[in-house]
Amino acid sequence: MGFQPGYDALAELYAETFPAPFSNPLQRHAIGAFIEHVDDSTTAGAVLDVGCGPGHVTAELTAAGLDTIGVDPSTEMVRIARSAHPGLRFVLDDARLTAPELADTHVAAIVARFSLIHVPPDSVPEVLTDWAARMPRGGVVMVAGQSTDVDEIVEFDHVVTPGWRWHPDRMSAALATAGFDEEWRTVKCADDAHRFPEFHLLAVRL
Numbered sequence: 017m018g019f020q021p022g023y024d025a026l027a028e029l030y031a032e033t034f035p036a037p038f039s040n041p042l043q044r045h046a047i048g049a050f051i052e053h054v055d056d057s058t059t060a061g062a063v064l065d066v067g068c069g070p071g072h073v074t075a076e077l078t079a080a081g082l083d084t085i086g087v088d089p090s091t092e093m094v095r096i097a098r099s100a101h102p103g104l105r106f107v108l109d110d111a112r113l114t115a116p117e118l119a120d121t122h123v124a125a126i127v128a129r130f131s132l133i134h135v136p137p138d139s140v141p142e143v144l145t146d147w148a149a150r151m152p153r154g155g156v157v158m159v160a161g162q163s164t165d166v167d168e169i170v171e172f173d174h175v176v177t178p179g180w181r182w183h184p185d186r187m188s189a190a191l192a193t194a195g196f197d198e199e200w201r202t203v204k205c206a207d208d209a210h211r212f213p214e215f216h217l218l219a220v221r222l
């Protein structure tokens with residue numbers, strides 16, 4: 017899980033292909049709703065943008081006033097993020113959040129947009145349990161990823177590195193097992209530019 021040679025090789029292309037953080041209105045509104053949930057929660061601490069890529073969502077969250085740290089296992093993605101957003105903090109790490117720089121970080125919220133899809137499904141329960149262990153009651157998590165039409169998890173031919181599509185029911189169940197309670201989800205239908213549906217799912221630490 018620890019390195020991302022696939023994203024290292026394509027990081028420049030990724031940043032050029034997706035210069036803006038949102039490719040449809042629902043993505044923007046989901047991040048907006050996440051920001052409101054974090055603002056409304058009583059938990060103090062940092063927001064981690066796990067699998068932050070070029071850091072554009074990290075920048076949106078910071079601009080909204082959240083103390084945000086971008087985290088990504090791709091050396092090239094972190095380099096691009098630091099270069100594009102020199103005032104922001106980016107840490108080289110994967111979804112397990114084991115980097116020493118994060119050891120003393122109090123975590124109030126985590127967003128993982130199209131990044132948990134790259135964690136092998138067998139490892140996701142442990143990752144979510146670790147997140148829950150680091151967050152106080154009321155902490156907010158939002159996961160986004162490519163979805164399936166029926167209740168399953170399937171590997172798909174992601175262009176960069178292995179990826180898995182999760183039905184939101186499966187992600188919700190995995191979050192529940194780890195100690196998070198789903199509050200809402202969105203599902204965007206597939207379209208000409210996106211061959212699979214996409215979900216955003218927000219849950220709160222019990």
Ligand SMILES: C[S@@+](CC[C@H](N)C(=O)[O-])C[C@H]1O[C@@H](n2cnc3c(N)ncnc32)[C@H](O)[C@@H]1O
Pocket residue numbers: 017018020023034037066067068069070073087088089090093109110111112128129130131132134135
């Ligand atoms: C599709 S990009 C999404 C970037 C950004 N979150 C966004 O929404 O634009 C996927 C990112 O997940 C990162 N990634 C891959 N494997 C990961 C892992 N095991 N843990 C955390 N991030 C991972 C990649 O390096 C890449 O930057």
